[in-house]
Every structure is written in structure tokens, then in C-alpha cells.
Amino acid sequence: MKNDRFLRACRQEKTDTVPVWYMRQAGRYQPEYREIRKKYSLIEITTIPDVCAEVTMLPVQQLGVDAAILFSDIMVPVGAIGLPFEIKSGVGPVIETPIRTLDDVNRLHDFDMEQDLGYVVETIQILNRELDVPLIGFSGAPFTLASYMVEGGPSRNHLKTKAMMYRAPEVWEALMARLEKTIVHYLEGQVKAGAQALQIFDSWVGTLSPLDYKRYVLPAVKRIFAGIQHLDVPKIYFGVGTGELLTQFPETGADVIGIDWRVPLSEAGKRVGDNVAIQGNLDPAVLLAPWPEIEQRAKTIIDQGKQHPGHIFNLGHGVFPDVEVDTLRRLTEFIHEYGRTSL
Amino acid sequence: MKNDRFLRACRQEKTDTVPVWYMRQAGRYQPEYREIRKKYSLIEITTIPDVCAEVTMLPVQQLGVDAAILFSDIMVPVGAIGLPFEIKSGVGPVIETPIRTLDDVNRLHDFDMEQDLGYVVETIQILNRELDVPLIGFSGAPFTLASYMVEGGPSRNHLKTKAMMYRAPEVWEALMARLEKTIVHYLEGQVKAGAQALQIFDSWVGTLSPLDYKRYVLPAVKRIFAGIQHLDVPKIYFGVGTGELLTQFPETGADVIGIDWRVPLSEAGKRVGDNVAIQGNLDPAVLLAPWPEIEQRAKTIIDQGKQHPGHIFNLGHGVFPDVEVDTLRRLTEFIHEYGRTSL
Numbered sequence: 085m086k087n088d089r090f091l092r093a094c095r096q097e098k099t100d101t102v103p104v105w106y107m108r109q110a111g112r113y114q115p116e117y118r119e120i121r122k123k124y125s126l127i128e129i130t131t132i133p134d135v136c137a138e139v140t141m142l143p144v145q146q147l148g149v150d151a152a153i154l155f156s157d158i159m160v161p162v163g164a165i166g167l168p169f170e171i172k173s174g175v176g177p178v179i180e181t182p183i184r185t186l187d188d189v190n191r192l193h194d195f196d197m198e199q200d201l202g203y204v205v206e207t208i209q210i211l212n213r214e215l216d217v218p219l220i221g222f223s224g225a226p227f228t229l230a231s232y233m234v235e236g237g238p239s240r241n242h243l244k245t246k247a248m249m250y251r252a253p254e255v256w257e258a259l260m261a262r263l264e265k266t267i268v269h270y271l272e273g274q275v276k277a278g279a280q281a282l283q284i285f286d287s288w289v290g291t292l293s294p295l296d297y298k299r300y301v302l303p304a305v306k307r308i309f310a311g312i313q314h315l316d317v318p319k320i321y322f323g324v325g326t327g328e329l330l331t332q333f334p335e336t337g338a339d340v341i342g343i344d345w346r347v348p349l350s351e352a353g354k355r356v357g358d359n360v361a362i363q364g365n366l367d368p369a370v371l372l373a374p375w376p377e378i379e380q381r382a383k384t385i386i387d388q389g390k391q392h393p394g395h396i397f398n399l400g401h402g403v404f405p406d407v408e409v410d411t412l413r414r415l416t417e418f419i420h421e422y423g424r425t426s427l
Numbered sequence: 428m429k430n431d432r433f434l435r436a437c438r439q440e441k442t443d444t445v446p447v448w449y450m451r452q453a454g455r456y457q458p459e460y461r462e463i464r465k466k467y468s469l470i471e472i473t474t475i476p477d478v479c480a481e482v483t484m485l486p487v488q489q490l491g492v493d494a495a496i497l498f499s500d501i502m503v504p505v506g507a508i509g510l511p512f513e514i515k516s517g518v519g520p521v522i523e524t525p526i527r528t529l530d531d532v533n534r535l536h537d538f539d540m541e542q543d544l545g546y547v548v549e550t551i552q553i554l555n556r557e558l559d560v561p562l563i564g565f566s567g568a569p570f571t572l573a574s575y576m577v578e579g580g581p582s583r584n585h586l587k588t589k590a591m592m593y594r595a596p597e598v599w600e601a602l603m604a605r606l607e608k609t610i611v612h613y614l615e616g617q618v619k620a621g622a623q624a625l626q627i628f629d630s631w632v633g634t635l636s637p638l639d640y641k642r643y644v645l646p647a648v649k650r651i652f653a654g655i656q657h658l659d660v661p662k663i664y665f666g667v668g669t670g671e672l673l674t675q676f677p678e679t680g681a682d683v684i685g686i687d688w689r690v691p692l693s694e695a696g697k698r699v700g701d702n703v704a705i706q707g708n709l710d711p712a713v714l715l716a717p718w719p720e721i722e723q724r725a726k727t728i729i730d731q732g733k734q735h736p737g738h739i740f741n742l743g744h745g746v747f748p749d750v751e752v753d754t755l756r757r758l759t760e761f762i763h764e765y766g767r768t769s770l
Contacts, residue, residue, distance in 0.1 A: 246715065372589065
């Protein structure tokens with residue numbers, strides 16, 4: 085591989101400059117992606133290996149980022165274990181028959197990568213041949229996947245999910261156990277196919293109090309990281325609004341903790357400690373600001389990041405469709421340039 | 428007034444037990460409220476003084492809480508300055524013609540309490556005669572109101588609002604200035620009519636990084652608290668997901684800081700310091716848990732709250748419709764009882 089600075093930073097090793105990639109770096113902000121979406125739905129793209137590989141590689145070619153992330157949706161393995169979903173435009177994943185009872189959980193199947201998601205294996209094999217940067221495989225984390233499965237779609241308050249935790253802990257634990265097995269096999273399958281790093285998205289876990297996280301979620305996340313420990317790739321754990329949970333995150337077993345924009349990176353670094361690398365954390369909304377403002381904020385993040393052993397530049401959440409491709413290209417160049425002088 | 432323990436706690440004075448009220452304590456979880464809503468819309472209720480007073484008093488009678496909060500919607504003053512809105516069931520406030528330009532801001536009127544919201548004055552006068560606990564008047568804060576006005580409704584990412592801050596600071600500042608004047612007059616009008624405390628809801632401000640809060644929002648909030656400083660009533664400032672902003676909140680001039688459930692109360696107390704009282708912070712979702720769990724968590728909050736000079740028990744956000752009236756009644760009793768022994 086030509087460019088391994090992302091992997092080196094994940095491993096807290098010295099790099100020539102600050103590595104960078106962007107969550108949702110393949111997406112609607114790209115005219116080429118919008119063209120492809122005229123022909124295929126998001127989920128269709130994930131099932132056609134050469135199109136999926138093309139979409140995954142586009143931001144690497146266009147922006148010069150230091151890692152690719154498999155183009156997919158966090159709901160893909162949920163569909164594979166027998167819970168059908170639909171991605172509704174402007175809404176997100178919607179599930180007609182949400183999980184409410186132990187019977188609902190027991191009806192979910194076992195997961196088999198080759199059989200259920202052979203096309204993902206094929207996509208990763210293409211990417212492995214074509215990419216000169218590492219490929220990040222990924223999965224949703226159990227709480228975040230469960231929240232869609234229980235609520236039936238995106239939710240502001242995650243009330244049904246929390247109610248299940250509190251009132252039906254046996255259903256909750258069964259659902260966590262089922263998701264743990266699925267996620268471990270799914271991540272394992274991606275690494276076997278050629279993924280060189282993994283990110284676990286616990287996007288909505290920031291809705292939980294530290295006590296609820298510790299009691300109802302952390303054990304499942306720990307078991308997942310334990311289950312993939314034998315895979316010799318860096319493992320990233322990320323969620324939004326997780327400021328008060330950061331001190332617990334190193335216990336998960338992750339090598340890298342993703343930080344959202346609400347916590348200054350210097351403070352986040354203190355909370356997670358020096359034994360894990362950090363990734364983040366520009367507010368994706370700032371990409372709509374005039375360039376000097378973006379540059380100033382990127383500088384601050386790089387300056388704070390270099391105080392920590394291992395920093396990968398990223399956004400605090402995914403790229404929005406309103407962002408200009410040129411802005412992200414310029415930002416990538418700036419990070420590489422300023423990152424070089426600042427190290 | 429028979430019961431002033433809420434006001435005493437706001438002023439960091441000694442109380443006989445821990446005072447308690449609940450955000451959205453008048454609402455759909457109450458069968459009586461649901462009956463009234465069959466006849467009137469939410470906004471209609473706010474315009475009919477005797478019905479509005481009845482709805483405001485109901486939770487005081489039913490739960491035994493130590494304060495009433497004027498039944499209203501944060502959008503009421505926004506409608507009064509000339510931006511029509513509609514409360515859509517299951518969505519929230521929706522605005523057909525959102526604010527995007529300086530012309531849009533300049534088209535908003537001046538606010539006149541007596542002329543625009545005479546019925547609110549009348550409602551407060553009724554409540555003043557009937558209540559034996561303090562009445563809290565309230566307003567939305569400028570960021571939170573602006574977010575609805577700019578987005579056109581509730582929003583997950585507040586992208587248009589942030590884009591206005593970054594790209595059109597002159598429009599943003601004009602909007603803040605207009606809202607400041609409106610909010611100050613609105614709060615003043617409520618106190619003149621008889622409100623004995625004020626709460627400013629900056630519900631969505633937690634979407635901002637500490638830098639953005641400091642630069643684009645804190646100055647406006649400070650000017651509002653300065654504008655109502657002459658009113659001799661306790662002033663509360665509250666938002667959700669504000670863990671990283673808490674250290675800035677005492678600068679606003681508020682007497683009490685509302686805390687959401689994500690930050691343990693002991694930690695929140697350290698961040699805001701001893702010169703302000705604190706209010707909170709049970710996760711409203713916990714009200715769906717079995718009673719022993721609710722009791723245990725309420726205990727922890729009271730135990731942590733008593734370490735701080737001035738604590739008012741509340742939820743970390745509003746009551747959900749799925750909660751049982753009996754649960755809140757039992758919780759109120761428990762807080763008064765356990766709060767007495769623990770002080």
C-alpha cells in the first residue's frame with residue numbers, strides 16, 4: 085500500500101502528516117454520486133460490486149483522503165438477519181415490523197457473510213486490488229442498530245428503545261446478544277475479504293445517561309471488541325453527543341475513539357486518555373462557512389490533535405449534501421500541508 | 428403564598444425539602460388534558476384565559492408540585508411579531524415562510540404584550556389569584572426560536588441556522604437583536620402580570636460547539652438576562668445536550684441552570700459553580716421504568732443535588748405522553764419525603 089498514514093495514526097505511530105478521511109465521504113454532495121443514484125437506490129448500489137466499489141473509490145480520487153470506507157448502510161446486516169427495512173428519502177431507514185417481543189428477536193436468523201452478503205465480499209475484493217489507501221469496513225453498534233429495530237425508524241427520543249431496556253431487560257439482552265453475534269461475523273467477514281480497519285458506528289448512543297450506557301450497552305460493545313480482537317486491524321468506535329460517555333469508551337477495547345464536534349479535541353483527549361488514538365472533530369456544518377473560517381477551525385483541531393498520541397482528522401459526523409466538493413478537496417490539502425508543518 | 432420552597436431554592440436559600448416541578452407537567456399524559464384537547468388546539472388553549480389557567484393548575488392539584496409553569500408554546504411570541512406558525516401533530520411547530528434574509532427579519536413587528544398577548548396577561552392574573560405555589564413564566568431563547576424560524580420547523584442538524592450564522596452574520600445578528608427585544612418585553616410582561624419566576628428555554632442550543640455558542644449565541648443571551656435583571660424574580664436557563672456549554676452558562680446572568688440527563692448532577696454542579704442553583708435532571712424516559720428503578724435514580728439525583736447550594740428537582744427534558752399520572756404523583760411524594768430526610 086502506498087499510503088499507510090491512516091493505519092499508522094490509528095496505531096499511535098509517527099506519521100509524515102495528519103491523516104484525514106470524512107464520514108459519509110461518498111454521498112449526495114458529489115455530482116457523480118447523484119448521477120449514479122438516478123440509476124440505482126442506495127441499497128441497490130451496495131449489492132452491485134463494481135458500482136459499489138466505484139462509489140467507494142470516488143472520494144479517494146476526488147479529495148485525496150487517506151482512507152476509503154466501504155459504501156454501505158448500517159442497516160444492511162439487519163436486513164440480512166431477516167428484518168426488512170426501507171430507506172425513505174428525507175427520513176432514513178424505516179422498518180414496518182419493529183422488534184418488540186422475545187418472539188420478534190427469536191425470529192431473526194443467524195448471519196452468514198458469504199451466503200447473505202456475498203456481494204459485499206466481492207466489492208471489498210475489487211477495492212483491495214484498486215485502492216492505494218486502506219479500506220475501512222464498518223458496522224452499526226448494537227444500541228444504534230437496536231434503536232432503529234425497536235423504534236421502527238429514526239427517533240429523537242429513543243423512548244421505545246429505552247422503555248425496552250428498563251421494562252423488558254430479557255428482550256433487550258436477547259436483542260443485544262443476537263446483534264453481537266451478527267456484528268462480529270459481519271466485521272470478521274469484511275476483514276477476511278480485505279478490509280484493513282474497522283469502524284463501529286454507535287451514532288445515537290449519546291442519548292443515554294452514563295449509567296444507562298454502562299449498564300445496558302457497554303457490556304455488549306465490549307463483547308464485540310473482544311470478539312474481533314484477533315483481527316489484526318485498527319478498530320474505531322464512534323458516536324454523536326457522547327461527551328459524558330468518553331471516559332467509558334476506552335473500556336470497550338477500541339483502538340481509536342471518534343469524537344463529535346461538541347467536545348473540544350483537547351478535552352476529549354483527556355477524557356479518553358493516552359492509550360487510544362482520537363478521530364475528529366470538525367462540525368460538518370462548518371463546511372458551509374467561508375473558507376478562512378474553515379481553515380481556522382481545522383488549524384485548531386490539528387493543533388489540539390497533535391497533543392494526543394494518534395490523531396486522525398475527520399468530521400464530527402457525516403458530510404451534508406449541501407457541501408461543495410471543492411471545499412472538501414481544499415480542506416484535505418490544507419490538513420496534509422498544515423499537518424506536516426505542525427508535527 | 429403558602430409554598431415558596433421553589434423560590435427559596437432558586438435563591439440558594441435553605442428549604443424544608445427539595446422542591447420539584449416537571450417540564451411539560453401539563454400535557455398529553457394527563458387524561459383531563461386530553462379531554463380539553465378534544466375541544467381546543469394547543470394554541471387555542473393559550474388564548475382562552477380560564478381554560479389556560481385550568482390547564483396550568485391541573486398538575487399542581489394532581490401531582491403536588493412546588494411550582495406551576497404557564498401553559499403556552501415557545502412559538503407564541505414568534506407568532507405575535509408576525510411570523511405565522513402551525514403546530515403539526517407529531518412534528519412540532521412548522522413555519523411556511525422561514526426567515527432567510529435581512530428583509531425577512533425587518534418585516535417582523537415590534538412586540539407589545541398588552542396588545543399582542545392580552546390573553547396571556549389575563550391568564551396570569553387568574554393564576555395569581557388561584558395558585559398557592561409560584562408561577563413560572565417563560566420564553567424560548569433566541570437561538571432556539573431562531574432555529575425554528577430559519578429551518579421552518581424542528582430540525583436534527585440545524586444546518587440552515589448554522590449556515591446563516593457562518594455565511595450571513597448580519598442577518599443572524601439582526602434576527603438575534605429582534606428576538607432579544609421581543610423576549611425581554613415578553614418576559615417583563617409576564618412578571619408585571621404576576622409571574623414569580625422565569626425560565627428561558629434554549630432547548631436546542633446543545634447542537635453548537637462551545638466556540639459557536641460563545642461567538643453567536645452567548646452575547647444575545649447575556650443581553651436578555653441584562654434586560655430582565657431589574658425584575659426581582661429568579662431566572663432559569665435551560666437547554667438539552669449542553670454538557671460542554673455548562674461552564675459558559677453562569678456568564679449568562681441566570682440564577683438557576685437547568686441540566687439535562689446526560690451529565691451527572693454532581694459533575695454539572697462543578698461545571699456551573701456554586702454561584703448558581705441547579706435544576707434537574709432525571710431522564711424523562713426513566714419514568715417508563717418500574718418504580719424501584721425510578722426511586723433509585725431520584726435518590727441519586729437528590730443525594731448529588733444536596734452537595735450543591737440550591738437544587739430544584741426536575742426532569743432533563745419534558746414529560747412524555749406515555750407516562751402515567753400516578754408515576755409522577757408518586758415521584759413527587761418521594762422527592763418531598765426523601766428530600767426532607769436528606770437535607
